[in-house]
Amino acid sequence: MIKPILAAATLVLTMNIQASEKQFPEDSLIYRPKVDSGFDQYRSKSLRKSNKVVLTFDDGPHRTRTPRLLDMLKRENVKATFFILTKNVNASNMFIIERILKEGHILASHDHDHDNNNKEDETTYREELYNTVTMIESLKRKYNSNQVSSYYRFPYGAYGRNEFYHHFNVMKDVSDRIYGENCINFAFWDIDSSDWVAQLSPEQISQNIIAHVKGGTAYKHKIKRTIFGNTKYEVDKYKIKYPIGGGVALLHDIHERSLKAAEIFIKKAKQLKIEIVPLDEVEEFSYKNKSCQSIY
Numbered sequence: 001m002i003k004p005i006l007a008a009a010t011l012v013l014t015m016n017i018q019a020s021e022k023q024f025p026e027d028s029l030i031y032r033p034k035v036d037s038g039f040d041q042y043r044s045k046s047l048r049k050s051n052k053v054v055l056t057f058d059d060g061p062h063r064t065r066t067p068r069l070l071d072m073l074k075r076e077n078v079k080a081t082f083f084i085l086t087k088n089v090n091a092s093n094m095f096i097i098e099r100i101l102k103e104g105h106i107l108a109s110h111d112h113d114h115d116n117n118n119k120e121d122e123t124t125y126r127e128e129l130y131n132t133v134t135m136i137e138s139l140k141r142k143y144n145s146n147q148v149s150s151y152y153r154f155p156y157g158a159y160g161r162n163e164f165y166h167h168f169n170v171m172k173d174v175s176d177r178i179y180g181e182n183c184i185n186f187a188f189w190d191i192d193s194s195d196w197v198a199q200l201s202p203e204q205i206s207q208n209i210i211a212h213v214k215g216g217t218a219y220k221h222k223i224k225r226t227i228f229g230n231t232k233y234e235v236d237k238y239k240i241k242y243p244i245g246g247g248v249a250l251l252h253d254i255h256e257r258s259l260k261a262a263e264i265f266i267k268k269a270k271q272l273k274i275e276i277v278p279l280d281e282v283e284e285f286s287y288k289n290k291s292c293q294s295i296y
Contacts, residue, residue: 025168037160039188046283049245052275055080057253061096066253076266081279083110083153086132101145108151118158122165137294151187183292190247195258197221205261215243
């Protein structure tokens with residue numbers, strides 16, 4: 001009985017390793033709700049000790065802040081990925097989408113409305129995933145973008161905890177419907193800048209990214225009190241002695257402090273010889289062997 005058990009364990013381990021080599025759902029796996037979860041196994045391992053950082057911005061487009069961020073990125077010759085909420089896209093801010101694509105940034109989905117996917121039933125998740133991905137594809141066509149990628153970031157990084165279905169299985173079905181192949185690439189992050197914490201300054205947010213690459217002082221937060229639904233945090237500094245040395249950084253283009261932090265980081269990164277690279281140049285997020293053209 002020992003050999004079959006060992007063989008089964010080896011098979012499961014091999015499947016898990018294969019699943020974590022790329023940030024696509026594995027074709028041959030049927031994912032299990034409340035079992036196949038977490039995202040430590042989907043970190044960008046190829047960026048460890050690379051001295052490289054990917055800048056990603058969630059929750060936009062913001063009517064005034066995203067254009068200012070784009071101006072700064074253009075001045076500094078830096079490319080980023082924008083995980084937009086497709087509910088925010090309308091005629092008044094379509095010029096922002098055009099700029100993102102035409103200036104060489106990556107346009108990606110952060111869901112339609114930022115609802116926690118773990119709290120949605122399968123029908124709701126399936127329909128919203130289909131609609132948000134096809135909308136991204138239609139925007140790419142509208143502005144003649146040759147971007148070959150379909151990145152999706154779960155709101156709150158929440159997935160796989162539903163009772164009756166697993167998001168990755170639905171993702172494969174939706175991708176096959178849109179592309180005819182497994183193309184939707186779920187994009188987590190390695191470095192949380194914590195720019196969503198109002199008590200952090202732009203300098204502290206920037207330092208959070210640098211400390212994960214080079215080591216040194218970083219800043220964490222904990223809940224101080226919650227009054228009438230408003231949460232207040234207090235900030236503590238700590239030392240990172242063993243930095244990961246590179247990774248995908250999470251920021252948001254809807255906060256003023258985030259714009260300032262991004263500029264501070266980019267300038268310091270150049271001084272520290274930290275290379276800022278596009279998401280699609282990272283091994284885990286590459287589309288080397290996929291055409292991923294919408295069949296609609």
